[in-house]
Amino acid sequence: MFIEPEYDVIVVGAGPSGTSTAITAARLGLNVLVLEKQQQVGMFKRCAEGFAWGLIESLELKLPRKCWTQEIDGSYIYAPNMKEFLIDMGKTSGYVLERRVFDKWLAEEAVKAGARLIADVNVYDVIKDKGFIKGVKANFLGEDYEVKSKVVVAADGVESLVGRKAGFPLINNPVLMDSGFQYEMAGIELKDPHKLEFYLGTKVAPRGYLWVFPKGENKANVGIGIIGNSPETAKKYLDDFITKHDRFSRGSVLEVNAGAIPVGGLMKNMVMNGLILVGDAAHQVYPIHGGGIGEAITAGNMAGKVIWHCIEKGDWSEERLGDYNKLWWDKRGNALAKSEKVRETIEKMSDEQLNMLAASITKDDLMKIVDGNVAILTKTLLKFGAKNLQKKIFG
Ligand SMILES: Cc1cc2nc3c(=O)[nH]c(=O)nc-3n(C[C@H](O)[C@H](O)[C@H](O)COP(=O)(O)OP(=O)(O)OC[C@H]3O[C@@H](n4cnc5c(N)ncnc54)[C@H](O)[C@@H]3O)c2cc1C
CATH class of the missing domain: 3.50.50.60 (FAD/NAD(P)-binding domain)
Known part of the structure; x- marks a missing residue:
């Protein structure tokens, strides 16, 4: 019919x-x-x-108010030693959608x-x-x-x-796939409901990161993405983190979400x-x-x-x-391939090296690295003396 x-x-x-x-x-x-x-x-x-501002514009559409739960204006990033790195955009730079x-x-x-x-x-x-x-x-x-x-x-x-x-x-190579697990939690305490939180380190989230994406004053997606071949599950890492942090461990779980991420x-x-x-x-x-x-x-x-x-x-x-292959690789694929190189570099770093990176990097350089700028990452690695790592990666 x-x-x-x-x-x-x-x-x-x-x-x-x-x-x-x-x-x-x-x-x-x-x-x-x-x-x-x-x-x-x-x-x-x-x-x-998580959704960056402006991503809908290629469709000539405006994101209606009903589609997002929280405006975001920056992030807190935590190194393995819990050193806090604040990126304050000073204005709305993205949203947490529904x-x-x-x-x-x-x-x-x-x-x-x-x-x-x-x-x-x-x-x-x-x-x-x-x-x-x-x-x-x-x-x-x-x-x-x-x-x-x-x-x-x-x-x-x-x-x-x-x-x-x-x-x-x-894809049958687990290294190319992150394993994702998440609770949508309520009744938790957030550092700042307008900032995303990211936690790094091999003990917290091997290869990936643990996230807190606010969806209101006391509500957030608290989740994790880790390398697909990790011997421990993503759930185990997330539960360990939540148990250690009172501001989450007393919260309620409204939803459980899981899935693979082709990184x-x-x-x-x-x-x-x-x-x-x-x-x-x-x-x-x-x-x-x-x-x-x-x-x-x-x-x-x-x-x-x-x-x-x-x-x-x-x-x-x-x-x-095949025109689609050409168009996509020209406009997105090459940028994503560079970003994959950056990810491969970062995942080879020890917690100590990540701590050093966090201690020496500027906000601008960090943003450039996230944008896939391998040269800035190389420069930063050299600056804090990670010559061996730099050599191992780039020859
Ligand atoms: C834990 C986790 C956290 C993530 N966090 C973020 C984030 O914060 N920000 C971000 O940008 N991305 C995030 N992603 C990635 C993001 O969710 C995906 O990249 C995005 O949804 C891809 O869109 P898609 O349309 O290609 O696929 P999907 O959104 O997966 O849509 C595919 C659709 O196809 C349907 N379908 C599947 N099989 C069939 C079938 N046989 N017949 C009919 N229908 C079918 C499914 O039901 C589904 O609706 C995350 C992923 C995971 C797993």
Whole structure:
């Protein structure tokens, strides 16, 4: 009843990458179907909900007030020895979202743009024909459907069943994947409800960091991301931290969230005949901090434009859809690859070296390093005498 037999574009997944692709493609006049397996768009959050100011602008949209719970104007970063490093932006630089509301709002924007979106549809396979992906097989409320399209968009997150069914390999190297675990907590004490808190160190969060992202005066996402092959679980590290800190240990747990974060494994090729991968499905996450919402929106917007162009020209082969590879690598991929290098450098540092880095670095240099500036990191390492480390990493 709801689903037509054929569309220009089928987007699998109504996360930010899928709905952004749908918004752009539908605005350009394509007939777009978005299929989401959850009963409600945005129902299961796998996210700390941090979102930098302006990331929605590529879609020419303004973030409505209902989508965020807290304005953020800076961060406290803690070295392994708990030395505090304050970055005060002096003005709103980001938000902690309410993903449930945000994802649903983006979904409604896709519908406003002309896309059709159906929740509670599980896509379980792709249709292959003569070397092309030509649609999907899906189940909607117990009924099986085969829906055809010119282009299928795999926006189905880090596990990407659609990508795998089409023939892309799943990341199987745990070093390229962070394991994330989080409690949304209430009744806790925050240092400052307008500042994010980050805790570093091999004993606190091996390779990654532990975060406190405020969602009000006494409420926050308290979570952790650690290297995927850690012998101890992310939950264990988070529980240890919470137990040691009274301001959290007396709090309540409103939600438990867990998920994998692809902090590496950027893909040179993200397309095949009739198929395009976006967002977490294409590992488009910022490797240093694991932020993927903004990347998903940027990539979705690019994918929507490229798909429209290909359909206009009547050619959605891998070669033509490959324009998306070029565009994304030019605008985002190279920056993310640099940031991956920085992450690889930082993860080789001992707690002592991290303490030295925290003691000697300026706010400006730290911001540049987070932006993927390897040269500044090298300079800083040399400054505090970590010559061996610098040599080991850069030769
Ligand atoms: C613990 C944790 C904390 C994070 N914190 C942050 C943060 O603070 N800031 C930030 O920017 N990023 C964060 N991220 C990353 C961010 O959540 C993702 O990068 C982002 O959600 C990617 O968007 P997406 O649309 O590609 O995928 P998703 O948001 O995962 O959306 C994929 C959608 O596809 C649907 N789907 C999957 N399979 C099927 C199927 N077979 N049929 C139909 N639908 C399907 C899913 O239900 C889902 O709705 C975090 C991730 C984790 C795990």
